Amino acid sequence: MGFMPVDILIFAAFLCLSIGVGAYHAIKTRRAEQRDLQKSATADFLMGGRKMPIVPIALSLLTTFLSGIMMLGAPAELYQRGVLIWVLYLGGGFAFLVSGLFFVPIFYKMKATSIYEYFELRFESKILRRMGAALFLLNTLFYMSVVMYAPAVALTGVTHMPLWPFILVR
Incomplete structure (x- = not known):
C-alpha cells in the first residue's frame, strides 16, 4: 500500500512550506541588506552578531542533529532492542550539558x-586546523550520503517512484 492522495497532499504541503520559509527569509534578508547597504561579515553570518537568544540557538543545534536516519531508525531500534537505546540518548544529553557549561564559554x-579556529590558536598550527576541518568534511560527506539515502529508500517504498528524484530533492 502506497501513498494515498491525502498523504501526497500533506507531503507536498510540507515541502512547499519548507521552501516558502527559506524563500521568505532570503527575500527579507536581501531587502534588509539593500536598505542598509552593508554586507555582514562572516563572523556576523556564522554567529548571528552574537546577539541571538539562547533558545533559537539551542533549537538550531538540535535540528542539526535530527535527520531522517534518526526519525526512521530510532523507533525501529527501540522496537528491536528495547529501552537500552535510551542510555545513548541520556549520554548525549549529558554531553550537551557538559559542552554547554565548560567548552562553549571558553570559545x-x-x-x-569553530573548534578548528581553537585548534589553530591553541596549538599554533594551521596544518592541525586544516586536518581537523578536512576530516570533518570527509566524515560529513559519508554521513550525508546515508542521511539522504535512507529517507529516499523509505519514500520509494510508499510512492513507488524511482529512487533518484528523492535523492535529488533532498
Whole structure:
C-alpha cells in the first residue's frame, strides 16, 4: 500500500512550506541588506552578531542533529532492542550539558567561530586546523550520503517512484 492522495497532499504541503520559509527569509534578508547597504561579515553570518537568544540557538543545534536516519531508525531500534537505546540518548544529553557549561564559554570568550579556529590558536598550527576541518568534511560527506539515502529508500517504498528524484530533492 502506497501513498494515498491525502498523504501526497500533506507531503507536498510540507515541502512547499519548507521552501516558502527559506524563500521568505532570503527575500527579507536581501531587502534588509539593500536598505542598509552593508554586507555582514562572516563572523556576523556564522554567529548571528552574537546577539541571538539562547533558545533559537539551542533549537538550531538540535535540528542539526535530527535527520531522517534518526526519525526512521530510532523507533525501529527501540522496537528491536528495547529501552537500552535510551542510555545513548541520556549520554548525549549529558554531553550537551557538559559542552554547554565548560567548552562553549571558553570559545565564546575567545570569540572563536569553530573548534578548528581553537585548534589553530591553541596549538599554533594551521596544518592541525586544516586536518581537523578536512576530516570533518570527509566524515560529513559519508554521513550525508546515508542521511539522504535512507529517507529516499523509505519514500520509494510508499510512492513507488524511482529512487533518484528523492535523492535529488533532498
